[in-house]
Amino acid sequence: xxxxxxxxxxxxxxxxxxxxxxxxxxxxxxxxxxxxxxxxxxxxxxxxxxxxxxxxxxxxxxxxxxxxxxxxxxxxxxxxxxxxxxxxxxxxxxxxxxxxxxxxxxxxxxxxxxxxxxxxxxxxxxxxxxxxxxxxxxxxxxxxxxxxxxxxxxxxxxxxxxxxxxxxxxxxxxxxxxxxxxxxxxxxxxxxxxxxxxxxxxxxxxxxxxxxxxxxxxxxxxxxxxxxxxxxxxxxxxxxxxxxxxxxxxxxxxxxxxxxxxxxxxxxxxxxxxxxxxxxxxxxxxxxxxxxxxxxxxxxxxxxxxxxxxxxxxxxxxxxxxxxxxxxxxxxxxxxxxxxxxxxxxxxxxxx
Numbered sequence: 001x002x003x004x005x006x007x008x009x010x011x012x013x014x015x016x017x018x019x020x021x022x023x024x025x026x027x028x029x030x031x032x033x034x035x036x037x038x039x040x041x042x043x044x045x046x047x048x049x050x051x052x053x054x055x056x057x058x059x060x061x062x063x064x065x066x067x068x069x070x071x072x073x074x075x076x077x078x079x080x081x082x083x084x085x086x087x088x089x090x091x092x093x094x095x096x097x098x099x100x101x102x103x104x105x106x107x108x109x110x111x112x113x114x115x116x117x118x119x120x121x122x123x124x125x126x127x128x129x130x131x132x133x134x135x136x137x138x139x140x141x142x143x144x145x146x147x148x149x150x151x152x153x154x155x156x157x158x159x160x161x162x163x164x165x166x167x168x169x170x171x172x173x174x175x176x177x178x179x180x181x182x183x184x185x186x187x188x189x190x191x192x193x194x195x196x197x198x199x200x201x202x203x204x205x206x207x208x209x210x211x212x213x214x215x216x217x218x219x220x221x222x223x224x225x226x227x228x229x230x231x232x233x234x235x236x237x238x239x240x241x242x243x244x245x246x247x248x249x250x251x252x253x254x255x256x257x258x259x260x261x262x263x264x265x266x267x268x269x270x271x272x273x274x275x276x277x278x279x280x281x282x283x284x285x286x287x288x289x290x291x292x293x294x295x296x297x298x299x300x301x302x303x304x305x306x307x308x309x310x311x312x313x314x315x316x317x318x319x320x321x322x323x324x325x326x327x328x329x330x331x332x333x334x335x336x337x338x339x340x341x342x343x344x345x346x347x348x349x350x351x352x
Contacts, residue, residue: 005311009304016296024288027182032281039277043253043268046221051255051264053217057132059260064130065177065192065206068122072194074202075115087113090145090152095161097152098144109142110202116146123148123158126206132213133206134187139164140202159184179260181230183207210239225267229254236262310336313345321347 046255086099090108094242100113116138126133137160138146163183175193183189183205190206210228218226230238250267257264310333317340 006308008010009308013300016300020289020292020296028281028283028285029286030275031284036141038275039268040253043266044255047253047255047266050217050221050226050266051257052265053209054214055218055258057213057217058257061130061133061176061190061206061208062259064126064133065190065204066117068136068204069192069194072115073196075118075200076111076196078114078118083116087146090147090151090157090160092143092145092164094160095157097157109140112138112140112142116148120148132209135207136210137205137207138202139205141200142202142343151196151270156184168218181228181234181236181306186211188236188238210236210292214239217304227267227350229263229265231261233263242264298324306333306335309333314339316352318343318347 015254023279047332083100086101087141088097088099090097098107123136126136128312136148142148145164167180175195178191178317180189180191184207186209187207188210190208192204192206194201194203214226214228228236231237252262252265254265313331314336321344
């Protein structure tokens with residue numbers, strides 16, 4: 001006699017194995033997604049923390065620039081001192097350095113020169129107050145520039161002339177402070193306009209050494225590829241924490257800075273992100289397979305021993321009784337005595 005319980009038992013075993021594999025893959029995949037999400041979240045937290053520190057530095061820079069701007073407007077009102085003082089100016093017209101005396105009241109820059117002489121402490125102390133500011137320059141609308149030094153180094157004069165000729169002149173009339181990603185070699189610049197009422201007098205240029213500005217922040221994230229992007233999303237080359245790898249093999253996370261039009265970006269290797277998640281996937285897959293398999297085979301073994309085997313012996317018992325075997329099976333499974341006795345009595349009643 002064919003045992004339908006045993007047939008269903010074998011079918012359930014196959015279904016159970018399939019379910020174990022499916023549940024293990026599902027659970028491991030859920031952990032994989034969680035691992036990738038955690039990795040991305042950690043990157044964003046690092047990015048937010050770094051951007052907050054950079055914003056703090058730019059806030060100090062803007063505060064210093066605003067203080068200089070307001071002080072300059074006040075200094076314009078002061079009378080010209082009688083002392084014989086001259087300032088070296090770079091002329092954009094003939095690309096030469098000229099010395100102009102403050103007492104030359106006929107010169108169109110007379111008021112501005114007096115202001116610059118009064119602001120000399122700002123030029124002298126700027127690198128001590130803000131180490132990432134390489135220098136301050138003043139560019140007058142009259143076509144002259146002042147660098148706060150007793151002379152103009154040739155290489156600086158050449159670079160500022162080149163930058164001035166290449167800048168969009170429309171941006172020079174902006175009444176707000178503006179950032180330019182490219183200035184001199186490996187420098188960016190903060191441009192602060194100077195107005196007297198509605199008349200544009202000139203603008204202060206703060207030459208920024210971004211590597212110096214970002215150095216303390218990048219030191220906290222030594223194993224992270226950080227960089228600054230300009231308002232167009234282009235990389236500012238002299239803002240990278242180290243030599244960049246192949247960008248197309250990385251994921252990029254971007255955080256907009258609060259006090260500048262720039263953004264802070266971090267590169268994360270695709271292989272690093274997905275490999276760590278893949279390792280987690282394999283680990284949890286094996287763990288789930290082992291644990292669920294042990295549980296399944298223990299329950300499988302118990303079901304076979306306590307249900308399938310007794311039912312099989314019951315079928316044998318019925319077959320023997322049907323063949324006039326008075327006793328049937330000799331060893332009755334534990335807990336099945338009542339069923340075997342009832343089958344025996346029913347068989348005897350049928351014979352009588």
